[in-house]
Amino acid sequence: MYGITLMSRPSDWEIIQQKEGKGSVFLNGKFSVHPAALEVGVERVIPLVRVMSEDDNMAVIPWTNADHFTYNENFQGEFDVTLDIPAGGPYRIDTGLETKSSTPDLTWVYRGDCVLHIGVGNLFIIAGQSNSAGYSRDFCLDPPSMDVHLYRNRSKWDIASHPMNENTYAETCANEEMGVSGVSPYLAFGKKYAQISNMPVGLVQTSLGGSPMARWNPENGDLYQNMIDKIHETGDRCAGILWYQGCSDTDPEPAKKYFEHFYSFVMAVRKELGYQVPFFTMQLNRQINGMNDDCWGMVRDAQARAAREIPGVSVLTTSNLSLCDDIHNTAHANVALGEKLAKQCAFVLNGLEEYQPPEVIKVERVNEDEKEKFQLEGNRIWLKLTCVHVKNCFLLYSTAGKDSGFTLTDSKGNVEILHIRGNRENKNHLYLELAREVEDEAELSFAWQADPIKHPPVDEVTFLPLLSFYKSHINLTINKEFRLDVK
Template structure:
């Protein structure tokens, strides 16, 4: 509870906050013109004097200078019950700001108020932050978080309901430094949750209801959503194979309920999992990854980043060190979706695979590779070549593939037209290829039919 400290030494409650009133550490979403309108209200208590004049100001926390000239000395009106309300208009993006309320005999203030961008983080445990290990990733003023109880605070590990390290604090700091505005994080990931718990088109969806309630408590729109989920749906072939259809229904409903038809969404292509595997579980995990790529291709204002190459701190959670890598990928994708004039950051992916005339050399061409590809290990084992259900061995003579977007596989024998390739397939795939420009791996591909030279 925020308190008023009077010069007489008695305390009165300053504000009975509603969802659209300010609270300390709050980040308010800026509009397209770079400003926000902020509502602050409260009660001075029974001892107030209506004959007194009360003033408010919004100033920089760092220096005390006014946030803007028109916000420097604003008179407020107090009713007979001691209630007051003030709309601060055209507050410029930035902060932290301090809101001051003063009059004869008392002074009170709210600290660390910001105007910037708000990002919602939803999905499973890797969205919440369950990573073990140690990494330097300190809090930073100007990157704040809103918890599920609708209270704002300085963002620090663990975020939300997590108990370990999360990639999202670093994501917030990278965005703040790139954009020059504060970032608000709304971490809502729930460990072990399936897509059905987020998708109101499949039932009650309690996590969706919690998300909508929390977003509305920010008092306005949000900038976008980070989505990291799919492990639970990979446990069942039915939920795996219908993931794209169900995720699209979830996004459509979310955008409708928020009144933001172009809400940017950054997806994570499913990571890896250690432990015993079988054909069905490999198929399930690869199917979810393929469905997620389909989402990014078909849902407007959606980007995807890969995670299958990242290190783990246990059987399934991304390590703290790899979280910083993932944070950078999120930031690139978010900036591409939201920054005017910036190109959307698209990961490389297989465009086509073509056999030579003797059908013993297979050339795989990747899209979105401006400079070239490189391998980070001595052997490139990312590909599986299958002919009639049987794996075919291959060699790759060139490990360094600068200035080309192609990988050439020399097959152990000629293959048929029914041959398919898989890339980074299964629960725990090999991953050694990287795009040279940013060292991001291509997206995993479940199955790509090959073409022949005659079909070119």
């Protein structure tokens, strides 16, 4: 073969992780002059490389000499070059061999190998279980886009499309699904984040339906090792890890240790990669007729705690997403979740508008002046919940206490909640009317059961539900104020 033959190169469809708006690409190859040129006579040769926009065939980086090259008396040799390519794409990398003939004024650029459909943008690792792998069996409009590429289980880059966790040509791998997967949240995520960041997105699929935290154990978990291997295969750096998991840990023992196991997982990944990779997590949605309510509450609480206590960990709520069966999000819900996640990534990674779920940070008794100001019945017992990350106010689908999603218990048992209120004048607060006094130390929970409230309070702007929590202690102080004991 004459011209340029590439030996080391990016793969077609590959996304290179950008840093400060550029991505570094290394090319190595060999070259040989066409026999016809040798017959005429050759004075010198130079390996060339350029980067072209596939949208309009304009040069992004014009023909550039290789950084290093050597050749013999027959003008056969090797070369290498490193390119700093600006964020964007899709790009084509061309190579060519400039050959100057010994005949005056005769120069020709011979053919070379090409790299097609590459981009410089942001890589995200998809990890977790079925709602991460994509198990929506129904339909929605979510077509492929040239802005979003996928590193498939066959260890090949491709344009991203559903289903993402399919195993064609992949032989046996750790995250091979037994069944047929469906619509994932992450194609919609990739398209939305590419639009926001003006850079392409690369997705690396490592999830597996039904996988417990034990299989992501850094010491011996096969899914953990598979994920690490995929990260190394795709360049060692990524913009973030997208984690949606926990249903398989809603049994007593793993639920109690969920925070501990997740913390170890995050720390091990960061140690292996050598940088503080961000984690974007989701609180569990629900299981219709699910068991072990307490365990679902413990896992959701651990997921909220992780976002508070582990730097670089974010969380989204999912309790208002619809289901296509007893436990898996619908296709439309997954598209909505993906777009919400893109907005959160834009906030965390790009410093754009805040996009976080509302969270209760304090609980206290409502005083008489506040009752009058906000027209709360004066002879009733009211608690005020102070929240953060509220854009405008809460949207309440019902003011009935049974629909509030909150449960309150003390030494006498359950404290009935009669009503829930919110208003625009005091946007960061929710008010709970109680049927009786709280006698002593109490515990407040929200949206904790396997199948919690269907229509939780949501932020009126973001439509993100309030963050779930479980058995947070409320202590009665001398000044009659309750405070939420945030673990």
